[in-house]
Amino acid sequence: MKIDPQLLRLYAVTDRGHLNGRSLPDVVDEILAGGVTIVQLREKDMLLEDFIREALAVKKVTDRWGVPLIINDNIQVCQAVSAAGVHVGQSDMEAGQVRRLLGPEKIIGVTAKTVEQALAAQAAGADYLGCGAVFGSATKLDTKKMELDTLDDICRHVSIPVVAIGGISFENISQLSGRLMDGVAAVSALFSAGNPKKAAQDLREKIDSMYSSAGSAK
Ligand SMILES: Cc1ncc(COP(=O)(O)OP(=O)(O)O)c(N)n1
């Protein structure tokens, strides 16, 4: 397995829409100080050269913390900045094709909404899965809610690690206790917080206590 499941414990997915005037590298630095274990740079509407410039600035920060940087959807940006890998969804480039382009070393994450998609992604060379939206999401309005039993079902069927995503906050994260995912991903709970470092610390504390009492399924 290429990725240590513990690296996925607290997965931050960026969103500049939540920054309130703060700079993205600064907020990434704060959440890393609070215990985020992996960062995904997610830009939906940015020119390639701007995306690369931003990725370089964020990677300076993630490198300083020794934390992997994943790029949402864009292989060219991943290669240009030597990021750790790419995350793709079901309507993006197929995981097998991403693997052929990126080679064996890069981390590939794939969104899976069903057991069938999860198995196909694993067979195509995915290193981890992102599954949700477990509590809906005000950040990604075009997603669909995933039942927690479906999340567990996916976890039982694959050997690669699984991250839960969608609407996860300090208030509801305990509802995931005892579920079989390897970690949680969050956007607004981290990037909308008035004190991002404290938000990450609080989430991390809850996650660590969830895993010390329940352990992981895999
Ligand atoms: C960790 C993680 N899980 C799921 C997603 C969603 O990816 P996708 O389905 O490609 O949707 P967009 O992010 O492109 O809107 C993710 N990004 N990260």
Ligand SMILES: Cc1nc(C(=O)O)sc1CCOP(=O)(O)O
């Ligand atoms: C990027 C993303 N993907 C999702 C999915 O369901 O696949 S939900 C989501 C956004 C998650 O943001 P928040 O933590 O603010 O709800």
